[in-house]
Amino acid sequence: MQENEDQLVRKLTALWHSATGTVTGPGDDCAVWKSVPAGAVVVAKVDAVVEQVHFLITDAAAQVGHKALGRVLSDFAAMGAVPQHALVTVGFPFGSRAGGSSRWLKDCYRGMAKLAKQFEVGLAGGELTASDQIWINVALYGYGKKKQLTLRSGGKSGDALFVTGKLGGSFPKRHLSFSPRLKEGQWLSQFGVNAMMDISDGLGQDLPRLAAASHTSFALQPEQLPRHRGCSVAQAVNDGEDYELLLAVAPRQCDDLIRQWPFNSPLTRIGELLPNNLNPVTHGVECSGWDHLKK
């Protein structure tokens, strides 16, 4: 028997838990939750994954869900913020792919729910809508201490540039199963780095963005780039969808940063920020990155 909208929504939302502080979860016109801790500011982010652009229908639905939530968790990581409540909107071709709809969506929600549980994120609400193409939009809300949140714009000329993890070769599989660097980002923010962002579009596009936001130029040491096995420097710079963190730290803090870094994933120095009036130094590496608007 074909489920109606309300029945399907109830089955999907039952796959998640609500976060601490939830007053009214899925099922009413809006979601309601308690305010952030005293002294904290609100941190929020939306992002979407779209079939054919960010995933293929042949990819496992649970991994697509993992990616949809993982991408916004990665943005929270980049600020050192704490996520709490997610609102999920899904566009799905209900009419034309009848039968498989419900199963695909449940697997997708299960993939999101598993990652949500790991990082203590709750489902506060969402919507389903008909669409020719599948897409999943996640709005994530949380908090941080205003003075501690790390922006892209805090970098200074002379700062050392580091990246977490390894870069390149995220397709065809790793872009669906990456682990957002949330704990690493929170630690780095507390340590006191000057600027941070996540590498979603590729270092070649995201490093110029961080430098521009910080009113600086940059030097990249391509041979220093931590690369996944079998990846070229060009891949490490331009493949995109790495979801590692790029950060700028004052030179005097570099030794402490390296010594105190408590995580298993590597933290690698890859360059530095330069005065704004200098041209970027990339030693011949083209920084093209990934433009979401090109398919």
Next chain:
Amino acid sequence: MQENEDQLVRKLTALWHSATGTVTGPGDDCAVWKSVPAGAVVVAKVDAVVEQVHFLITDAAAQVGHKALGRVLSDFAAMGAVPQHALVTVGFPFGSRAGGSSRWLKDCYRGMAKLAKQFEVGLAGGELTASDQIWINVALYGYGKKKQLTLRSGGKSGDALFVTGKLGGSFPKRHLSFSPRLKEGQWLSQFGVNAMMDISDGLGQDLPRLAAASHTSFALQPEQLPRHRGCSVAQAVNDGEDYELLLAVAPRQCDDLIRQWPFNSPLTRIGELLPNNLNPVTHGVECSGWDHLKK
């Protein structure tokens, strides 16, 4: 010259203003804003409009933007909440409709921005992504007093049912230009109605939802329904996309409600909530409503 993603995002976000309390607006990994007023709880909602489902490409882009934001404002109205910050995600076929992309998006953002200004909502951030079909997802964040927010579930057997405005005939045009009943909803919430929701899927679908959430049944007086000119009772019940408010109020408050109602739009009594063990009384009117999952 073709704009790249960053350039287009900057032009679009420049069409909006940030709301009071914004700490970090569009341009960083996440948006940051100050917490809700002391003693208030957070209210949040996401919803999307999709080409061919909620609008046509031949509709004016500014009206599509109006509808995208108007729908979530209508959900805020239904709780009596105060909206503050919007995060907007847009899927757009950039590759295949080159040239017109930028203009359509700017008009759409202008339509949203005009409505946002009217209700003092700011743009906190957003994303653009490639997609075969156009869709616009709005995540809206705000606040309310916990004891004052009106849920669907607060109705009691014996409560009188009212609707704001007139119903039916929202297609082909009114669904794109409706005025969300935000002020009315806030007033009703403060007045102290027991339950409220917005009529987005049609009274025939939304009334049973409100009754079910309130663990009641209902009686509808079809001849009492306030109808738009030329609309039949069946249209008033089932067309959907009215974005009027449906509310349940204690019988002893009805006279005060009617006497004190300060708005030009009508407020009409249309039935009552019944004990849960009774069958709904609809005097022969079929309550089918609109299922988002059917196109």
